[in-house]
Amino acid sequence: MPHNPADAPYPLSVANAHVIRTDAEAIDVAHKVAAFLLEGDAERDRLRQVPAEVVDVFSNSGLWGITVPAEFGGAQVSYATLAEVITIISAADASLGQIPQNHYCLLEDIRLQGNDEQKAWFFDLALKGNRFANAISETGGKTVQDIQTRFVEDGEQVVINGRKGYCTGSLYAHWLGVLALDGADKAHLAFVPRATPGLTVVDDWSSIGQRNTASGTVLLKDLRVAQFNVFKTYRSYEHPTLAGPFAQITTAAIDAGIARAALRDTLSFVREHARPWIDSGLDKASDDPLTIIQIGKLSIQLDASEALLERAGKVMDSVREAPGEDGVARASVAVAKAKVLTTEIALEASTRLFELGGTRSSLAHHNHDRHWRNARVHTLHDPVRWKYHVVGNWLLNGVNPPRHDWS
Structure with a gap:
C-alpha cells in the first residue's frame, strides 16, 4: 500500500432505482x-x-x-x-x-x-x-472479532479513528457502514456518506480471486458522523436474532453461484472444445462415459447444495417474526449445512472444469481459472470445517451455535 494513500476515485452517479414489489x-x-x-x-x-x-x-x-x-x-x-x-x-x-x-x-x-x-x-x-458497503473487519487482530477502531461522542456527533480491511464494495459505495467500539467496548455501526472528510477508501484489494469486489482498505481519521447515523449493533447478539444466519446464507449463496458458473462453462467446453481420450474409442468428449459420470455427479452435488440453501432460507422465514433461542439455533444449523455443500461444490466444480475440459481449457483467453480463483478465495470467508462442528455439537450435545456473523 502507498505510504500516503489517497482516496480512490470512482464515479458515483445519482441513485435512481426501480422499486421491486414482489x-x-x-x-x-x-x-x-x-x-x-x-x-x-x-x-x-x-x-x-x-x-x-x-x-x-x-x-x-x-x-x-x-x-x-x-x-x-x-x-x-x-x-x-x-x-x-x-x-x-x-x-x-x-x-x-x-x-x-x-x-x-x-x-x-x-x-x-x-x-x-x-x-x-x-x-x-x-x-x-x-x-452501502462495509468498513467492519480489521486485518491486524488476533481474531476477526478483535476490533481496534474507536469512537468518542462529541455533542450531536461521534468521532471515529481506525483502519479497516476487507471492505467489500467500498469503492462503489454511496455510504459506508463503519464498525467502531465505544468506551465500554460495545460495537456500534455508523453510516457515513462516501465523501465525508476523514474517510479514505484505498483501492488495494490484490487477491487472486473475487478481484472486482473492491474489498480493500478504509482509513478513518477524526471522522465525524451524526449521532442519528449510529446504530447499537451489539444488541443484535445480546438476544436471539437472525443476524448471524442472515450473514451466512448470503455468503453461501455466492458460493452456489460460483458453482453454477463453473458447471455451466464445463458443459459448454466439453461439448464444443474438449477432445475424447484416445482409449475411449469415441469421436466426442461428451460421449465419454467417464466424463458423463463426472458431469452427473457435479449436477447432483450442485442440486443438493441448492436444495439445502433453499431449505435454510425457509427455516429462517419460518422463525422470522419470533426467532427465539431454538428458532435461531435451527436456522444457524440449517444454514451451516448449506454452507458446507455450497463450499464443497464451488471448489469441486471449478476444479473439475479443467480435468474434463483438458489442457486447452486452461488457456488464458478462456479465463476459466476465474471460477477456481473465486471459489478458493470466497470460501475462505470463514472455515467450513467449523460448520461440521456446529452441526454435530448441536445434534449430539444440544449445544446451540454461537451467535455472531460467522455462524
Whole structure:
C-alpha cells in the first residue's frame, strides 16, 4: 500500500432505482441483470475493472432494495428468495454478486436496531438505489472479532479513528457502514456518506480471486458522523436474532453461484472444445462415459447444495417474526449445512472444469481459472470445517451455535 494513500476515485452517479414489489419480480429482474452482467464477466475479471455504468445498472435494477420491510415500501422478499437472487447474480459475475452482500447485511442491522425515524431515512435511501458497503473487519487482530477502531461522542456527533480491511464494495459505495467500539467496548455501526472528510477508501484489494469486489482498505481519521447515523449493533447478539444466519446464507449463496458458473462453462467446453481420450474409442468428449459420470455427479452435488440453501432460507422465514433461542439455533444449523455443500461444490466444480475440459481449457483467453480463483478465495470467508462442528455439537450435545456473523 502507498505510504500516503489517497482516496480512490470512482464515479458515483445519482441513485435512481426501480422499486421491486414482489418475490417473483425479484427473481425475474435477477435473471435479466445476470444476462447483462455475464456478457463482460471474464473481461472485467481479466482487467480488474468494473465500469461505473455496469454497477449502476445492477443497483438501479432495484435488487439492492428487495429486503426493505414492506412497511417502509420494500418487497421484503423471503430469505429463500434473497438467496436465489444472490446465486443468480453470482453465477453471472461472482465479484458483483458479492458487493451487495454486506449491503443486505447492513440493511438487516438497520431493521434490527434502528428506530422508526432511522429506518424510514435509510430504507428510503436503499430503495432509491444508494449502495452501502462495509468498513467492519480489521486485518491486524488476533481474531476477526478483535476490533481496534474507536469512537468518542462529541455533542450531536461521534468521532471515529481506525483502519479497516476487507471492505467489500467500498469503492462503489454511496455510504459506508463503519464498525467502531465505544468506551465500554460495545460495537456500534455508523453510516457515513462516501465523501465525508476523514474517510479514505484505498483501492488495494490484490487477491487472486473475487478481484472486482473492491474489498480493500478504509482509513478513518477524526471522522465525524451524526449521532442519528449510529446504530447499537451489539444488541443484535445480546438476544436471539437472525443476524448471524442472515450473514451466512448470503455468503453461501455466492458460493452456489460460483458453482453454477463453473458447471455451466464445463458443459459448454466439453461439448464444443474438449477432445475424447484416445482409449475411449469415441469421436466426442461428451460421449465419454467417464466424463458423463463426472458431469452427473457435479449436477447432483450442485442440486443438493441448492436444495439445502433453499431449505435454510425457509427455516429462517419460518422463525422470522419470533426467532427465539431454538428458532435461531435451527436456522444457524440449517444454514451451516448449506454452507458446507455450497463450499464443497464451488471448489469441486471449478476444479473439475479443467480435468474434463483438458489442457486447452486452461488457456488464458478462456479465463476459466476465474471460477477456481473465486471459489478458493470466497470460501475462505470463514472455515467450513467449523460448520461440521456446529452441526454435530448441536445434534449430539444440544449445544446451540454461537451467535455472531460467522455462524
